[in-house]
Amino acid sequence: MRFILLAIFLVFAPATSSALNTGRIFVSNEKSHDIYVYDADFNLIKQIETSQRPRDMKLNAARTLLYVACGDDDIIDVIDVETLEIVDGIPTGPSPEVFEFSPDESQIYVSNEEDSMLEIIDLLARITVHDVPTGAEPEGVIAPAGSNKLYVTSEVADMVHVVDRDKGVVTNNIIVGTRPRRFVITPDTNELWVSAELSSEIYVIDRTSEEITEILEFLPPGFRPEDVTPVGMALTRDGGIGLISLGRANHVAIIDARSKELLSYVLVGRRAWSVALSRDEKIAVVANGLSDDITLIDMQTYRPIRSIPAGRVPHTVVIDD
Template sequence: MKPLRFALLGGLLIATACTGHPSATTGPTTRGPTPIVTQVPTAGPAKATPQLLPGMPPPLSPTDVWAADRPGRFAASVRRDPVRIYVPNSGSNTVTEIDPRTYRVIRTFPTGRQPQHVVPSWDLRVLWVNNDLGNSLTPINPVTGLPGRAVAVHDPYNLYFTPDGKHAVVMASADQRLVFLDPHTMAVQKSVPVPCAGVNHADFAADGRTFVVSCEFSGQLLLVDTAAEKILQVLRLPQRRRMPAPMPQDVKLAPDGRFYYVADMMSNGVWLVTPQPFAVRAFVPTGKGAHGLYVTRDSRRLIVTNREEGSISLLDFATRRVVAKWRIPGGGSPDMGGVSPDGSVLWVTGRYNAVVYAIRLRDGRLLARITVGSGPHGLAVFPQPGRYSLGHTGVFR
């Protein structure tokens, strides 16, 4: 693989191959912004035309992986669930529930130590609170909003579900592992060590056969085989000129499945990464501290929270350019959240401000600033349209 040259064109940083340089091999580089790909040996040749992961619900559209997320397309199992905003307060060891119609807090209850995310289960019947330092998952009944008895799981920083619903996947950041679990009992099935530091976010390919994981503290991405539960490749993100080392955060697949968008908190924007071949293709600046990624209900735009500058950017999928940026009045720290079922409001935590913001997506107007506990992090809006959940704060397809 040849080194890449980066050029800024209309807000899009384009990567092109350089000539006259030696090919990259493995390990970090100290010369220029060269992404490094480490190939992990696999058995046998890859199929030319891969099929869907067995057991995965077929996509509703061949050109839009988010087609099931349109307003009103609720799964039958959640149509009677009350819409609530579930906020894990990492510094307070609590979860706060908000009524989005009145902007009022309904209840706050204790959890295990350092809850990081509230994650809808694959079948949409349980919300799991990831108590990272408490080494447990607290279940919430989405019908009543009440918590149940915690289940012991080690280092559950974040939680995902495979598209076939057969496995839960814990992002065990401190343990440096991907842990595959029974999606109902949370019993460990397989623990996979990772060659990077700080596994935290992920998203699955359109066919469900692979998924990409971000490694926050080593500036790397992993390409993982879903069925084989093994790492296929490791990609090191390039370091932008005069910028700190990359720190990738949230990952989101483009509607057509051609690119993954990867938020980078230190590079202040999003990388465009292709799954085949696994490589960096471009970079789009969005704002300081790019962190959370969300798709609008019409699949036209990507919402990017820029935590360190207190702003929200909208990136157009068709042009791959930022078409709007809104700053939170008085400043803020927008982190993780989700879109309202009708697509009109972005709900997002203010990580350093002990608040939750409700932001109108039509024009960026701040509708409410609601006081919650200390260090609010990965809130979940539930229910949302979609047939099943891939995890995190609500990745529905």
């Protein structure tokens, strides 16, 4: 009973003024098994030891709790944003990699890499509602508001699964490029973008027809096509600008998200993996997985500001501002 009451409190606890918009930047580090926490000036203020292999992270809507998928311990750690302590854990299937909340935060959708399942967990009851079979090595998950659909990538099957989240069944499979990784949805909710790491492409899918409408390719100067391995993406709130981390090409591509025209390539660290925007959208933060640092990008000049040391193999950036 005590565990259930704790779960109820953590999921539905209201935000406190001290825990909201702290200005902190959180970076998960896969190989040092920790979260680096920086203040708003990018000074390192704490290293939080987590379960093994922390990867994807997300804040709850109240921005009081940070959820961290820890792939080697089959758990999602829950961190109090104010105290910076781990306060709970949500057991998952084997090797959770990426997850998403339902719009009302009653459920969490987890891609379990090792058993090729999308797991739908009831956050209050802490039970698995559905295990949805996917292609091998599922990764990216996104659950747009106003829809009963969610989407999950399969790295090995080279496809996007469309899932009815109420029934827990796959309703369509969309074939894309090699090793699809992550998603973003445009603010008008019409387009679903998918990064295909090994075919060096971004696929644009019309969400109504579930058809591919565009395929975007990038090639920074001095790199071969096979060096371009896009993974993380971000969009400005108005849907005007898109950022795509280009992996081993060590750049971020900045594009006009409507016309899809390239605006700039920005040199960052080695293997640019994920990217996040500050709330005022003046700075982008890029996790560089092979140089063990993060790079700050000035979004007005499209130039790197500086790089800051992180832990071993930084994976995901979350900004609480």
